[in-house]
Amino acid sequence: MSSKEKDLIYSSPKTRVEDFRFDAQVVEVFPDMIKRSVPGYSTIIETIGQLSARYAQDDTNIYDLGCSLGAASLAMRQNIIADNCKIISIDNSKEMVERCQIHVNAFKAKTPCMVKQGDILAEDMHNASVIVLNFTLQFIAPQHRQTLLNNIAKALVPGGILVLSEKIYDEDPVCMDLLNDLHHNFKRANGYSDLEIAQKRAAIENVMKPDHLNTHLQHLHEAGFSHATPWFQCFNFFSLIAIK
Numbered sequence: 001m002s003s004k005e006k007d008l009i010y011s012s013p014k015t016r017v018e019d020f021r022f023d024a025q026v027v028e029v030f031p032d033m034i035k036r037s038v039p040g041y042s043t044i045i046e047t048i049g050q051l052s053a054r055y056a057q058d059d060t061n062i063y064d065l066g067c068s069l070g071a072a073s074l075a076m077r078q079n080i081i082a083d084n085c086k087i088i089s090i091d092n093s094k095e096m097v098e099r100c101q102i103h104v105n106a107f108k109a110k111t112p113c114m115v116k117q118g119d120i121l122a123e124d125m126h127n128a129s130v131i132v133l134n135f136t137l138q139f140i141a142p143q144h145r146q147t148l149l150n151n152i153a154k155a156l157v158p159g160g161i162l163v164l165s166e167k168i169y170d171e172d173p174v175c176m177d178l179l180n181d182l183h184h185n186f187k188r189a190n191g192y193s194d195l196e197i198a199q200k201r202a203a204i205e206n207v208m209k210p211d212h213l214n215t216h217l218q219h220l221h222e223a224g225f226s227h228a229t230p231w232f233q234c235f236n237f238f239s240l241i242a243i244k
C-alpha cells in the first residue's frame with residue numbers, strides 16, 4: 001500500500017476535538033492507524049481472502065462495503081478461484097476512493113475490481129456470493145442497519161456469505177471496562193499515548209456507535225440468514241460469517 005505515514009493525528013493537544021472524518025489526512029495514515037488500533041486486523045483481512053476462495057461463486061458479484069483503501073478487496077482479488085466474478089468496492093469518502101483506485105490499479109489479477117464513491121445504503125446490490133462489511137456497519141446510523149442487512153441478504157445468492165467485522169459493546173459494565181482497558185493497553189503497546197487515545201475516543205464517539213453481539217445476531221436472523229457464527233474475537237473487536 002502506498003500510504004506509509006505514521007498516525008500522529010491526535011498526538012498533540014487540541015483545543016477542540018472535531019468529529020472524526022475519513023478525509024485526506026486520515027487517508028495518508030490509514031494503514032498505520034487501523035493496524036495499531038484494531039486488534040487482529042491483518043488476520044481478519046487474510047481470512048477474508050481465504051473465505052473468498054471458498055465462497056465466491058462463478059458469474060457473481062463480490063461487494064466490499066466501506067472499502068477504505070481496499071485491503072479486503074485486494075485480499076479477495078488475490079484469492080478468488082471462481083471464474084467471471086466482479087469485485088465492487090464502495091466508499092462514500094472521495095479521498096479514500098481515489099487512493100483505493102491507485103492501490104487496485106497497482107495489481108493485476110483475473111478478477112476485475114470496480115472502485116466507486118457512493119453511499120452503501122443507496123447501492124443496488126444483486127447476484128452476490130460474498131459481501132464484506134469490515135468495520136463499516138458501526139459507522140452507519142443505527143436506524144438504517146437492519147435495512148442494510150436486509151438488502152445484503154436479498155442480494156446474496158443461495159450459499160452466499162456476509163463477513164461482518166465490528167467493534168462490540170458489552171452490556172455488562174464490568175466486562176465493558178475490562179475489554180476497553182485491554183484494548184487501550186493494546187494501543188499503548190503499539191505506541192499510542194494516553195493523550196492520543198483520549199482525543200481519538202472523543203473524536204469518534206459521535207460517529208461510531210457499536211452494537212452488542214446479540215443485536216448483530218438478531219439483525220442477521222431477521223434479515224433471513226440461515227447460519228451465523230463469530231469466527232474471531234480479540235477484546236471488543238469481533239468478526240462473524242453469516243451464510244444465506
Ligand code: GEK
Nearest residue numbers: 022066067068071091092093119120134135136139
Ligand atoms: C478495511 N473496510 O480496511 N457508505 C459508504 N462508505 C461508508 C459509509 C457509507 N454510508 N459510512 C462510512 N463509510 C475497511 C475499513 S473503515 C473502519 C473500513 C475504520 C466508510 C468510511 O468512509 C470508511 O472508509 C469506512 O466506511 C470505515 O477493511 O476506520 O474503523
